[in-house]
Amino acid sequence: MFTNFPLFPQQASAQAGQVDAIYFFMVAVTAFFSILIAGLVVFFAIKYRRRHRDEVGYAIHGSLALELLWTVIPFVIVMVMFAWGAKVFFELYRPPVGAMEIYVVGKQWMWKVQHMDGQREINELHIPVGRPVKLIMGSEDVLHSYFIPDFRVKADVIPGRYNVLWFTATKPGTYKLFCAEYCGTKHSGMVGNIIAMEPEAFQAWLGGGAASESPVAQGEKLFSDLSCNTCHMADSQGRGPMLTNLFNKRVELQNGQTVVADEAYLRESIVNPQAKIVAGFQPIMPTFQGLVSEEQLLQLISYVKSLSTQGAAPAPSGTTAPQMPQASDRPVVEKK
Structure with missing residues (x-):
């Protein structure tokens, strides 16, 4: 939909359709009531206009039914928006169990990425199509924001804490990545690409690079x-x-x-x-x-x-299980 119109990028994730649906619903409601109210203003201005200088208008005593009507209808519409928006928000906020975890560090002015098998990237992110991906993000310096318009997802990358962003790509392709928070003089250049690949091609890409330790x-x-x-x-x-x-x-x-x-x-x-x-x-x-x-x-x-049996994402193939921490041979010196 509107693939050639920059305000409406293509839908390339499982989340994009949900975000667009609530957005277009809110736009439609806003347009309907804007036209309705503007039309009524013009209609009543013409109908009840003063026709001669001595004309005095009639006293209006109000209508309880009318006031209840224009109170209840907007309330119901706003509550629909709230419930629908809350549902979409919580779905976007809670990554599914077993999502593929990838670490992202924002730094003036680049995105540094490390996959769980050790593969590293800068300003690019390779992901498989059809699998939930969970980004665990932190910043080394200032506030950044990780924004993928075609996926309809965005999350702030904040110094001193971690934030999580997840999505499921639905179509192979290359999609633009932006920093959506002003972060310094080269903020406009803090861009990158999301490369969504078929699962087999993604596995081949993982195995084809010179990966470092996980x-x-x-x-x-x-x-x-x-x-x-x-x-x-x-x-x-x-x-x-x-x-x-x-x-x-x-x-x-x-x-x-x-x-x-x-x-x-x-x-x-x-x-x-x-x-x-x-x-x-x-x-x-x-x-x-x-x-x-x-x-x-x-x-x-x-x-x-x-070290935990719960909460951690499945280990990538080809990696060995970590060793539990053991007592060190070095002597322990108590601090006085």
């Missing part, structure tokens, strides 16, 4: 290099909480509150470990703010997620 493997190495395994062990003997089967579970804090161990919680626990102290543990973990990049944070989180 985020899980890189996170496991970083976990060891930062000596995280000296406190977070596979048993309860460590000075920090166990990470096995932690992801997406509820965690009890010292103040009696509970939180869900999602990506946002894991990130905050790395860069600001004193913000939420787990019940039964001392606040001895140092901050890694400024010591690890946003990409490394995503790798660490990917590794922690891989």
Whole structure:
């Protein structure tokens, strides 16, 4: 529909039809009432115009039925818009279980992408057609926004936290990617391409490039290099909480509150470990703010997620299962 008209890009995702339907419904309602009200204004202005200088208009005492009518009808229409919009919003907000996870980092002025098998891209994203794709996005500097017009999806990429965007491509092709939030002098150049491919072609593309280590493997190495395994062990003997089967579970804090161990919680626990102290543990973990990049944070989180039997996306073929954290051979020195 309107494929040659830039305000109406083609529908290339499972979500696009839902977004367009509610949009056109709202446009139709707005146009109908705009024409109706403008027409009535003109009609009544002509019908009840003053025909001579001494004419005095009749006193109008109002109509309860008419007032109820023009109150109830707009209320019903607005509630239809609200319910329909809420349904579409929650469907767009909640990615399905088992969606293919891809990490995206926004940086002035580029998009850096890493697939779960280690394949990296800059300003491009290769995806398979017909499979839900979940983007876990973070920013290294300022606020960005990941916008794919042909998919009708957009989400802010915010410094200091993670945001999620998901979609299912329905047609092979190359689609434009934009940053929809002003992010500096070269904001207009922060563009890219989404390449939707048939599943077989996508698998061939994955296997044809020089892939680096997967985020899980890189996170496991970083976990060891930062000596995280000296406190977070596979048993309860460590000075920090166990990470096995932690992801997406509820965690009890010292103040009696509970939180869900999602990506946002894991990130905050790395860069600001004193913000939420787990019940039964001392606040001895140092901050890694400024010591690890946003990409490394995503790798660490990917590794922690891989230690859980729930919540993590299926591991890509050809990768090995991560090893559970073991006690380090290095001596542990208590800080006084």
